[in-house]
Amino acid sequence: MSELDVTLTVNGQRRRARVEPRRTLADLLRQELGLTGTHLACEHGVCGSCTVLVDGEAVRSCLMFGVQADGSEVTTVEGLAGDEPGSLGPVQRAFWETHGLQCGFCTPGFVVSVTAFLRECPDPDDEQIREALSGNLCRCTGYQGIVRAVRLAARLCREELRREEAGS
């Protein structure tokens, strides 16, 4: 049971850990690095709960081994919060305001997937939204609130971008 050294950047911070190769990136984030915002449900790539960004791309962290993330830049849901401590980022705020969650277990995966989706497709129509959401499962909401959340999140992200551009 040999362990390997891994160095990666998580939410902008350089982190080191020693992990067994069979541990997934999700295990590494949750157990070695204490970032329990990333949730594990199916653990075989179906549900999308464990979605994180690796080098900017949304991936299932249960389908990557932790050792594979060596040298990568990872963003978890913790890295998508607002700038003020305890505040919400735009995608999180949209879920909050539109009842895009009930029990909330799947929400971190949705927030990460939606963040990646809106970067590529800032003004999506409903069909694009539903396709983008198809890789994340929610057992409570029936998805209607989540679709509304993405519509609102798209608007909030565009407004934020405009403010940033105006401010720079």
Added chain:
Amino acid sequence: MKAAVFEYHRPASAEAAVEMLAELGEDAKVLAGGQSLVPVMAMRLGRPEHLVDVNRIAELGGVSRSDGMLRVGALTRHRALERDEAIGRDVPLLARAATHIGHFQIRNRGTLGGSLAHADPAAELPAVAVALDAVIEARSVRGSRSIPAGDFFVSAFTTVLEPDELVTAVHLPAWGPGSGFAVAELARRHGDFAIAGAACGLQVADGRIVRAAVALIGMGSVPIRALTAEQALSGAAADAGAGADEADLAAVGRDAVAALEPPSDAHGSAAYRRRVGAHMVARALGLALAEAREAQETQGVPA
């Protein structure tokens, strides 16, 4: 749902990778995108003792063109297949098929070589490789060999690859002007594996179909080339109402599946799959033909 213990290897070159595979033998598996292998390991359906991670091998990436063929590196991710300019221009069927695979989070990791080596009979890319007569380049310590896609798939999840061979690239022909391509499939939910589907290409010149390629998805233990359909289409008039209207394509679709023995499972009986498969062939041909006609009409018109 945790993988069993294994040893992890991360070679920096294809040469180092095939040396490792030769040394480790049947106890080793190649880890590419991992979108099929890691679930198999999580469910303990497979427990390789060694994983050879090829994700850092730069020479397994890249797309280049020579002699009318596009060489696509085995490590090219599905999302890159969707977006690559050369693939979109020269082998659009590959780009379109990729959009049907799983979800975007899966496509960010999954690779072309991995999909072919995994050989799921319900997968899209093996069908594209078979339809287009792709050639799969595989390397081992004994050297490189080229395997025609038609000889590559043996049965479900089984290929002619030796345990120590690594898929390094896939060569696909660029069809040129007057071509149209389409993938049609029926899945219960977006991103699910297809119950049945078809991938096809048609090339039209002077009002006739001059080239036809059709492969079926999920209709047997390997992707199936629909040779009777191709023969029926080759030389046929390409204009609507002159031998290539909807009724004719439906007949071609029915003929394409008539002799097949598709699997029966919870998602559908063999008879249902044959019906769906026939419709998917007709639908894909209709889309490809419309595109090929349009491509032919715009061809030769000065820009």
